[in-house]
Amino acid sequence: MTFNEKLKTIWEKTNSLVCVGLDPEPLRFPDHLKNVSDSIFQFNKAIIDATHDLVCAYKPQIAYFSAKGAENQLEQTIAYIKQNYPDILVILDAKRGDIGSTAKKYAIEAFERYGVDAVTVNPYLGYDSVEPFLLYKDRGTILLCRTSNPGAVDIQDLEVNGEPLYMRVARIISESWNTNNNCLLVVGATWPSQLIAIRKIVGDMPLLVPGVGAQGGDVETIVKSGQTIDGAGMIISASRSVLYASSGSNFAEAARCAAITLRDQINICRKKVTSK
Amino acid sequence: MTFNEKLKTIWEKTNSLVCVGLDPEPLRFPDHLKNVSDSIFQFNKAIIDATHDLVCAYKPQIAYFSAKGAENQLEQTIAYIKQNYPDILVILDAKRGDIGSTAKKYAIEAFERYGVDAVTVNPYLGYDSVEPFLLYKDRGTILLCRTSNPGAVDIQDLEVNGEPLYMRVARIISESWNTNNNCLLVVGATWPSQLIAIRKIVGDMPLLVPGVGAQGGDVETIVKSGQTIDGAGMIISASRSVLYASSGSNFAEAARCAAITLRDQINICRKKVTSK
Numbered sequence: 001m002t003f004n005e006k007l008k009t010i011w012e013k014t015n016s017l018v019c020v021g022l023d024p025e026p027l028r029f030p031d032h033l034k035n036v037s038d039s040i041f042q043f044n045k046a047i048i049d050a051t052h053d054l055v056c057a058y059k060p061q062i063a064y065f066s067a068k069g070a071e072n073q074l075e076q077t078i079a080y081i082k083q084n085y086p087d088i089l090v091i092l093d094a095k096r097g098d099i100g101s102t103a104k105k106y107a108i109e110a111f112e113r114y115g116v117d118a119v120t121v122n123p124y125l126g127y128d129s130v131e132p133f134l135l136y137k138d139r140g141t142i143l144l145c146r147t148s149n150p151g152a153v154d155i156q157d158l159e160v161n162g163e164p165l166y167m168r169v170a171r172i173i174s175e176s177w178n179t180n181n182n183c184l185l186v187v188g189a190t191w192p193s194q195l196i197a198i199r200k201i202v203g204d205m206p207l208l209v210p211g212v213g214a215q216g217g218d219v220e221t222i223v224k225s226g227q228t229i230d231g232a233g234m235i236i237s238a239s240r241s242v243l244y245a246s247s248g249s250n251f252a253e254a255a256r257c258a259a260i261t262l263r264d265q266i267n268i269c270r271k272k273v274t275s276k
Numbered sequence: 277m278t279f280n281e282k283l284k285t286i287w288e289k290t291n292s293l294v295c296v297g298l299d300p301e302p303l304r305f306p307d308h309l310k311n312v313s314d315s316i317f318q319f320n321k322a323i324i325d326a327t328h329d330l331v332c333a334y335k336p337q338i339a340y341f342s343a344k345g346a347e348n349q350l351e352q353t354i355a356y357i358k359q360n361y362p363d364i365l366v367i368l369d370a371k372r373g374d375i376g377s378t379a380k381k382y383a384i385e386a387f388e389r390y391g392v393d394a395v396t397v398n399p400y401l402g403y404d405s406v407e408p409f410l411l412y413k414d415r416g417t418i419l420l421c422r423t424s425n426p427g428a429v430d431i432q433d434l435e436v437n438g439e440p441l442y443m444r445v446a447r448i449i450s451e452s453w454n455t456n457n458n459c460l461l462v463v464g465a466t467w468p469s470q471l472i473a474i475r476k477i478v479g480d481m482p483l484l485v486p487g488v489g490a491q492g493g494d495v496e497t498i499v500k501s502g503q504t505i506d507g508a509g510m511i512i513s514a515s516r517s518v519l520y521a522s523s524g525s526n527f528a529e530a531a532r533c534a535a536i537t538l539r540d541q542i543n544i545c546r547k548k549v550t551s552k
Contacts, residue, residue, distance in 0.1 A: 023378070063374060063381035069389055071347055095374050097398055098339060099425040102299070102369075105339035113345055122373055124400045124420060126427025144400060149375040151402025158444060160434045165441070168434060 003089070003118055003140035003182055007206060010056045010087050011232050016263045017223075017270075019057040020047065020255075021093065021210065021239030022077065023064050028244050030251050040065065041073040043251075045080055047243060050252035054259040057089040057117075057235055059208075078114050089117040091208070091235070095144060097122030097129055104132040111136050118142050120186060120208070123169055127177060137180045140206075145170050145198060148188025148211030167197055174202045184208055189236075192218075192225035204228045206235060212262065213241025219262070223269035231270035238262055279365070279394055279416035279458055283482060286332045286363050287508050292539045293499075293546075295333040296323065296531075297369065297486065297515030298353065299340050304520050306527050316341065317349040319527075321356055323519060326528035330535040333365040333393075335484075335513055354390050365393045367484070367511070371420060373398030373405055380408040387412050394418050396462060396484070399445055403453060413456045416482075421446050421474060424464025424487030443473055450478045460484055465512075468494075468501035480504045482511060488538065489517025495538070499545035507546035514538055 001009070011017065024040045026033075033039045048058065058081055065074040078090050092114055096106040103125075110119035110133070118140030121133055133141040146156055146166035156166040173183050187198050189211035198207070207226055212219060219236075226234050242262070246254030277285070287293065300316045302309075309315045324334065334357055341350040354366055368390055372382040379401075386395035386409070394416030397409055409417040422432055422442035432442040449459050463474050465487035474483070483502055488495060495512075502510050518538070522530030 061374075061378055061381075063372075063378045063385065066347075067381040067384040067389065069347065071342075071345065093374075093378075095398075096339075096371070097373070098337075098369075098371050099423065100427075102337055102339045105337075105343040108343040109339065113343065122371075122398050122400055124398055124431055125423050125425060126430030126432070128425050128427035130427075147375065147401050149401060149404050151376075151404035151406075154402030154448060155400055155441075155445065156402070158436045158441065160436055160441070165431075165434065165436070169431065172430060 002138050004206065006087070006089055006117065007056065007235070008232075010089060013087060014053060014056055015267065016054055016056055017232065017234050017236045017266050018055045018259055018263045019059050019091065019208070019235045019237040020051055020055050020242050020259060021237045022047065022058055022060040023239045023243065025064065026068070028247060030247060030249050032249055038073055038076070040068065040070050041076045041080075044077040046252040047255050048081060048085070050256040051242070051259045052085045052088060054256070054263050055088060057091050059091040059093050059237055061093040061239070075114065078116060082115065091140070091142065092116040092119045095120050095122050097125050099125065100128040100132060103129045107132040107136060111139050118184065120144065123173065130177060134177065134180055134182060137182060140182055140184050142184040142186055142208050143169070143173055145173070145185040146187050146194045148190045152188065166194065167201060170198045170201045174205060178205070186210065187226065189222045192221040195222065195225035199226055199233075204233055206233055208235045208237060210237040210239075212236055213238035219265040220269050223266050227270060229271065236262070236266055278414050280482065282363070282365055282393065283332065283511070284508075286365060289363060290329060290332055291543065292330055292332055293508065293510050293512045293542050294331045294535055294539045295335050295367065295484070295511045295513040296327055296331050296518050296535060297513050298323065298334055298336040299515045299519065301340065302344070304523060306523060306525050308525055314349055314352070316344065316346050317352045317356075320353040322528040323531050324357060324361070326532040327518070327535045328361045328364060330532070330539050331364060333367050333511055335367040335369050337369040337515070351390065354392060358391065367416070367418065368392040368395045371396045371398050373401050375401065376404040376408060379405045383408040383412060387415050394460065396420065399449065406453060410453065410456055410458060413458060416458055416460050418460040418462055418484050419445070419449055421449070421461040422463050422467075422470045424466045428464065442470065443477060446474045446477045450481060454481070462486065463502065465498045468497040471498065471501035475502055475509075480509055482509055484511045484513060486513040486515075488512055489514035495541040496545050499542055503547060505547065512538075512542060
């Protein structure tokens with residue numbers, strides 16, 4: 001199955017567009033996990049077990065592992081999801097981008113070493129920097145288009161031939177790079193008008209939408225702006241608002257509640273909620 | 277000492293603008309290193325010992341390590357340089373780029389975990405994605421401006437207000453982001469006219485120039501196009517043409533010869549060669 005086929009299947013199975021971003025920050029872990037050698041894995045495992053029926057994807061952010069030299073716990077986390085919840089997609093949030101020969105190595109890192117279903121990639125270096133990812137036809141390549149951070153205006157909003165750069169990027173990817181139908185775009189949730197503009201350009205291409213929750217995106221406007229005609233088309237990601245819903249020993253239950261709330265807030269606004 | 281001060285010191289000490297990119301590819305190693313458990317480190321160590329008096333910097337490309345799950349050998353390689361040749365700068369080629377909270381983690385990865393002097397960063401996400409790196413005032417943040425790969429035209433050459441995006445990026449970094457005087461730019465060696473344009477914008481900001489050697493950049497035009505008035509201003513990087521100058525057991529000697537040749541080709545064209 002291709003990434004998009006798997007995505008459609010899991011959207012229907014869990015009736016959820018929610019993705020939980022795994023940004024494990026040991027300083028924010030509950031006390032009982034603070035002096036555990038594999039605390040990052042244990043934290044992730046508890047979050048995953050508590051939310052697996054509520055999500056379409058998990059999105060581990062590799063920087064949180066790399067900063068700690070904890071690549072092994074990233075491997076463990078991904079293997080745990082794959083073994084126990086094989087339908088759930090795993091997106092490696094790595095925002096890689098380099099010349100072709102190096103990009104091949106990054107594609108191996110994501111798709112072979114970690115074995116993820118999709119990876120986030122930066123488009124600034126152009127097609128040959130993205131092609132090694134696209135050649136994995138059954139995997140998703142999720143390209144940065146318009147991100148959710150304040151500085152996104154600095155480069156992404158520069159005007160190119162009468163439209164902002166991010167719209168041009170969306171157009172290039174949609175028209176030229178998506179020949180294997182395995183491109184997705186990252187579109188931040190902070191400015192819904194951008195979701196509307198990008199949705200018009202890319203048709204039903206799935207969008208990864210981070211920035212919900214701690215980053216402040218409003219769920220209703222996001223869903224109404226970005227959904228496809230069948231009420232899907234988005235992987236809506238929340239990280240800190242779910243992971244750290246409680247700092248106590250009940251963190252996993254609190255994460256479950258936050259994920260349920262988000263799923264339901266989204267589903268209320270979807271054009272047609274697919275029920276099993 | 278700041279990165280730029282260290283760079284000036286090592287430029288003068290070795291009388292060399294050459295940087296050797298460490299892109300270790302085990303399939304290309306000589307036979308005697310092929311079944312060694314730490315072959316990547318052993319290969320790098322041999323290259324470093326053979327070239328340390330000929331270079332201003334080493335630039336390990338992290339993707340080559342990550343694809344193999346060999347972060348430990350990256351740590352070993354960097355520690356080896358720091359212990360044995362402490363004046364030589366180490367640039368982590370990682371091309372990181374993410375929202376501020378994640379960029380902090382990537383800055384920790386580069387500057388604290390690996391302890392490098394500088395790291396390459398992608399500017400597409402804007403200022404707050406770069407700031408966590410810039411806050412390490414004694415380290416260098418080397419921002420992608422115009423890269424050396426064929427696909428660089430796709431996004432970087434798009435016209436923004438009458439000039440290509442990469443020139444606008446150079447202007448933004450030079451005018452707004454470089455308040456700690458620790459920004460550098462990556463400018464590929466494939467089109468010297470771009471080096472000339474960028475040099476005009478950024479004054480004497482040091483440029484990291486990859487694409488010499490295997491990627492085909494011509495040394496004379498690069499040096500004449502990119503040097504500052506004192507005949508420096510560039511870190512000129514070659515990887516494959518040095519590392520794999522020979523595939524036999526004499527690979528380190530062959531790398532030394534290739535590095536000498538490159539250093540001398542560069543020095544012949546410099547406005548003023550500083551001699552000790």
